[in-house]
Every structure is written in C-alpha cells, then in structure tokens.
Amino acid sequence: MHSSGNTMLITGGGSGIGRALAEAFHANGNQVVIAGRRKARLDETTAANPGMRSAVLDIESADAIGRFAQQLGKDYPALNVVIHNAGIMRPEALRKGALEDAEATVATNLLGPIRLTAALLPLLSSQPRATIMTVSSGLAFIPLAMTPTYCATKAAIHSYTQSLRYQLRDSSVQVLELIPPYVQTELMGEDQASDQRAMPLKDFISEVMSLLASSPDSPEILVERVKSLRFAEAKGAFEPIFKGLNATMH
Secondary structure (H helix, E strand, O other): OOOOOOEEEEEOOOOHHHHHHHHHHHHOOOEEEEEEOOHHHHHHHHHHOOOOEEEEOOOOOHHHHHHHHHHHHHHOOOOOEEEEOOOOOOOOOHHHOOOHHHHHHHHHHHHHHHHHHHHHHHHHHOOOOEEEEEEOOHHHOOOOOOOHHHHHHHHHHHHHHHHHHHHOOOOOEEEEEEOOOOEOOOOOOHHHHHOOOOEOHHHHHHHHHHHHHHOOOOOEEOOHHHHHHHOOOOOOOHHHHHHHHHHHOO
C-alpha cells in the first residue's frame, strides 16, 4: 500500500487506534474518511484535522452498510483503501448464558467487515490499485478467556483475511492484516488508556506507519510487541503464554 495519495475509509475512526491511524494517514497526504456510530466523536476528530471527512455508520446493520457503501461510492469515487478498524470488546460470563454481548460482538467485529467488504469490492476492484486492511488482534492467536467472543471474532477475521487475500491474488486489490497487541485505548474502558501493561498508542501508530513505509507489501503488519502472541503456537509456547496472559488479565 502506498503511504500517500490514497482516498481511504477508516471505520471506528472517531477514537482509539482508528482515530490515531486516520490522523497519521491524513498527515501523510491522504484523503481520509472516518466512519462510526457516534457523530459527536467523528465531528470532534474532523474538527481537529481540517480536510478530513466523516460519515455515520451503524456497522451492525446490514441495511445501513448497503446504503452507506452506495453513498460512499457517489461521494468518493476514487476510494481505494478501506481499513476495517471498528470493533467492540466486552467481558462475558459464559455460565450466565447471556448472548446480547456475544451477538453484538459478532455483528460488529465479524459480519461488519464481511458485509462492508462485499459492498465496496466492486468499487475497489475498479481502481488501478487498492487495499483492504483488516484489523485483528494478538488475541486471535492467544485468547483472553474473559472476552471469548471478541477473541473468536478476531481469529475469524484472521482466517477470513487469508481467504480474501488468496481469492483476490490476481486482482488490483491488496489485502493486509494489522495485528495489534494490547494498546492504551479506551476499548474496554478508561482504565485501559493508562494501563502500563499496554503499549502506548503513540508508539504503536509510529511503529505501524514505519512498517507500512518500509514493507508496503507485507501481508501482516506486526509490531514487535505482538509477535510473542502471533507466533506462540508455532514456537510451542501456546500453553504457558495462554496461562500467563489469563492469570494476569482478569
């Protein structure tokens, strides 16, 4: 993916990793459109970044995604990059049998990117060069037991991304996967943003942008901090890392 000169959509762009990526790409000379449910957050982000655009999107709704994609194509016919960043992460007590959080997580984290990819693929495929970037997680490879559905959706996104990449291998559409570690955002609440166990957001974005610049064709974007999770199984370290992670994070 070229680091500048793109017209790009970033979902979940009003906060956390999404906003930080949007600001970094905007500063690099890209036309950035951020999308999310919370208009106030989107407006705050665009106000702080003149020239950035926004659009409200309910990523859980199939109908909303269809309408959104149609309008996006009209408003930004040069769109050539989509970053599927929107996501939710909620703790679940599985013994209680409640499914509301699990169903919302699947709709947002898994069905959302699948539906939006399907809706935008004709436009992306018509561009001379295009990129679809999914955002999974180190927890796709070592699950955090307190957030089972989140981890399951991220594992599914990893698998889906591999299949999408293979199916589009002879097209103009490049498929990348960004795999974050535990980062200081408010994904699971305000405390996470200052958790010393998490990677500072600024450092994460800096390393990601550097990797994209130095290795634009690498299928997976892996900061050093996530590699222990990503390659745990291959290195025969799954069990100790799984037990250590879940003993520490609860």
